[in-house]
Amino acid sequence: MSAATEKIAFLRASLARVDGLEAHARVSLGHPTADACLRGGIQKGALHEIYPAAARDEAAASGFAVALAVRVAAKKRVLWLRPDFAALEGGELSALGLLEMGFDPTRMLLLRAADAASALRAALDALSCKALGAIVIEIPGAPKILDLAASRRLVLACAQTGVTAFLLRMMAEPEASAAETRWLIRAARSHPPSGALARATSPASGGGKEEEDWGSPLFETDLVRNRHGRTGHWVIEWSCDDGLFRTANPGAVVSAPSDRPAAAAMERAGRANMSRVA
Amino acid sequence: MPLANARAMLPALDVASADETADRALLESIADWCEHFTPLVALDSPNGLLLDITGASHLFGGEETLLARIRTSLSKQGFAVQGAIAGSVVAAHALARYRNGAIIAPGEEAAAVAPLPVEALDLDTAMTHAFRHAGLKTIGQVSARKRSELTARFGAAMVFALDQTLGRAEKPISPRAALPDYSAERIFAEPVTAEEVILETLRTLAASLGGLLAERGEGARRMEAVFFRADGVVRRLAVETGGPTRDVAIIARLFRERLDALVDPLDPGFGFDLIRLCADRAERCEAGTSPFDARANEEKEIAFLVDRLAARFGAQRILSFRPNDTHIPEAASVVLPAQSAENCTLPWKAIRGRDEAPRRPLRLFARPELIDAVAAVPDGPPLRFRWRRALHEVAIAEGPERIAMEWWRQQTPQPTRDYYRVEDSKGRRFWLYRDGLYHRETDSPRWFLHGLFA
Structure with missing residues (x-):
């Protein structure tokens, strides 16, 4: 056993050298099974893709991106890049919303690019700045410029400085890329809807201390691609106070895997064709 | 004369309506070109330019050579040009129009303008008419009258205008742009076109500006490069930084980004014969922080990134959030250009309590x-x-x-x-x-x- 694992470890290390990728640290998400799957957490200095699993899950996907940025960036700045028209479709990133999720808005830099091409160009430029904690590139649709070569360039730029990049692909089908991980995100129901409405109808002026049904942000995450580990499917909760993910409470309703979008299946088929490093 | 009369006298008359905007634009571009000689150029609308050549004429071989050079260059470009040099602005204005080519030493304005017709005073037509009726045909004749008489008849403003023309009162010129805090320039005997040469020139100019800035412990927040093309076209490019800078590498990099991102590239045409670099908004700038101060270095790197992105994409595209003291949700924060956003003392106020879910949308x-x-x-x-x-x-x-x-x-x-x-x-x-x-x-x-x- 030991000989085999050693050999694998050696091969892995030599592959990493060939790739020119230094091993950057991994940041734990706080969710034990997800961390185990990711071998300790989300890889720093790599490209991670985040897709909303369905239409109208864009807000959940951006929430997940913010949460990951909080984990990875620690106290450093985060640069959020997006083309101009993204705000019309999905709304403007809100400073108070960031604050409520546990991210200090003063640490956020926002770049409004004219189009996807200049957003990518700026991302490459920004990835050369070691002082950044993470960058989030929000690209709506599937512009031609964002192809395998473009994602490869991003991966190399990330690896060189150790800055982590999150590619937030709104309104797009997953396509071939060189990313380290790919996440499909959908919003999860916070509680079974037992009489929640009835209670909420009553005036909320009763001191504001009463228990709310509305809980922390909940994500149903589908890790459909992981270059250095297994994939998985979890419902995880973001704790805004601690800046950590945690296991969602058992009351959460999880939709059956059967209703996952066709995209996930396509992705799995497509992945088989792609060469894998590990 | 009405147009009909003119046509009757000269049937082949070509008529074009006046285009004030185009005239003004042309005057502006001539003024740009005149910045070759001095940074202080003012428009003297509708058809004049005022150049403050104090301390600049010796660079061009004296006042005579300078005036001759301006006049010949402009006439070569197809303009009918008249010019004069005098110690006061209004006297120069009058002389340029009525004694083309005059160069008057300071203090001799009164004698020089005396023979000029009263129209040279640039007063309104009714007043000029009144002078003519009174038999006062030249400025000399007007100035020989008693001042009390003139004031009583024409008002104090006219007397003041007369004093200005005679060089007894000063009229300040208001240049188009304020004098830059620092500037350095390089004149080329042979116009340059290659981009590498241009960038290298900017780098050398930045180095010499950096030296000047370092002497006074300052850094600039705005740099402007002015390119004078051989055929008279002038192009300006500016880069701004979030904090005072005098680092040559940073300045050169910002200009490279700026040149790369130009929608209409810098067209050298027949080449640039003068490149000038000006530094503005100079501020106190401490000598470099210790390389071991990780936090300060990080801040510096971020500032450089912001400057770079601003140079490439425009300062209004790279933004940061600042709190705003209101409870209206859409106004609770403002986005400001990250370069100019100062540190804000107003704290962010979270709305949710501990262990509560977000109360404001992302x-x-x-x-x-x-x-x-x-x-x-x-x-x-x-x-x-x-x-x-x-x-x-x-x-x-x-x-x-x-x-x-x-x-x-x-x-x-x-x-x-x-x-x-x-x-x-x-x-x-x-x-x-x-x-x-x-x-x-x-x-x-x-x-x-x-x-x-x-």
Whole structure:
């Protein structure tokens, strides 16, 4: 056993050298099974893709991106890049919303690019700045410029400085890329809807201390691609106070895997064709 | 003379209507070119330019050579040009129009302008007419009159104008641009066209400016490169930085970004014969921080990144958030260009308490979107709503959070909003509000979607 694992470890290390990728640290998400799957957490200095699993899950996907940025960036700045028209479709990133999720808005830099091409160009430029904690590139649709070569360039730029990049692909089908991980995100129901409405109808002026049904942000995450580990499917909760993910409470309703979008299946088929490093 | 009369005298007359805007633009471009000689150039509309050549003429071989050079260069470009040099602005203005080529030493203006006709005073036609009627045909004759007489008849303003023309009173010139804090330039005997040469020149100029800035312990926040093309066209490029800078590498890099990102590239044409680099908005700049101070270095790197992105994409595209002291959700924060956003003492105020879920959405629509919502009771939470043609069943609704508009700021009162945080049957979370209090402000309140929670 030991000989085999050693050999694998050696091969892995030599592959990493060939790739020119230094091993950057991994940041734990706080969710034990997800961390185990990711071998300790989300890889720093790599490209991670985040897709909303369905239409109208864009807000959940951006929430997940913010949460990951909080984990990875620690106290450093985060640069959020997006083309101009993204705000019309999905709304403007809100400073108070960031604050409520546990991210200090003063640490956020926002770049409004004219189009996807200049957003990518700026991302490459920004990835050369070691002082950044993470960058989030929000690209709506599937512009031609964002192809395998473009994602490869991003991966190399990330690896060189150790800055982590999150590619937030709104309104797009997953396509071939060189990313380290790919996440499909959908919003999860916070509680079974037992009489929640009835209670909420009553005036909320009763001191504001009463228990709310509305809980922390909940994500149903589908890790459909992981270059250095297994994939998985979890419902995880973001704790805004601690800046950590945690296991969602058992009351959460999880939709059956059967209703996952066709995209996930396509992705799995497509992945088989792609060469894998590990 | 009416046009009809003129046509009668000269049937082949070519008529064009005056285009003041184009004339002005032309005058501006001539003024740009004149910055070759001095940075202080003022427009003397509609057809003149004033150049303050104090301390500059010796660089061009003396006043005579300078004047001759300006006049010949402009006439070669096809302009009919007249010029004069004098110790006071108004005297020079009058001499240029009535004694082309005159160069008058300071103190001799009165003698020089005396033979000029009264029109040279640039007074209104009624006054000039009155002088002519009174038999005063030259400035000398007017100035020989007693001042009390002139003041009584024509007013103090006329006497002041006369004094200015005679060089007894000063009129300041108002140059088009303020004098830069620092500037360095390089003249080329042979016009240059290659981009590498241009960038290298900017680098050398930045180095010499950096030396000047370092001597006084300052750094500049704005740098402007001015390119004088051999055929008279002038092009300016500016880069700004978030903090005072005098680092050559940084300045050169910013100019390279700026040149790369130009929509209309710098067209050297027949080449540039003068490149000037000006530094503006100089501020105190401490000598480099210790390389071991990780935090300060990080800040520096971020500032450099912001400057670079601003040079490439424009300062208004790289933004940062600052809090704003209001409870209106869409105004609670402002986005400012990251370069100019100063540190703000106002703290961010979280709305949720500990262990509570977010109370403000992550994505906020700049313009709340009108939705069709159905509520069980007119002042209750919504049961279902339709947004962008899709129907959402409300599973959980928290609220209302009542937010009144700021009546002390608005002219027309705006309705109070009752905000609900709702979750639909799929778990997506929305921030909706009812516009107006039922029965008190409106009987058929409209619903809006304002934001999306994660």
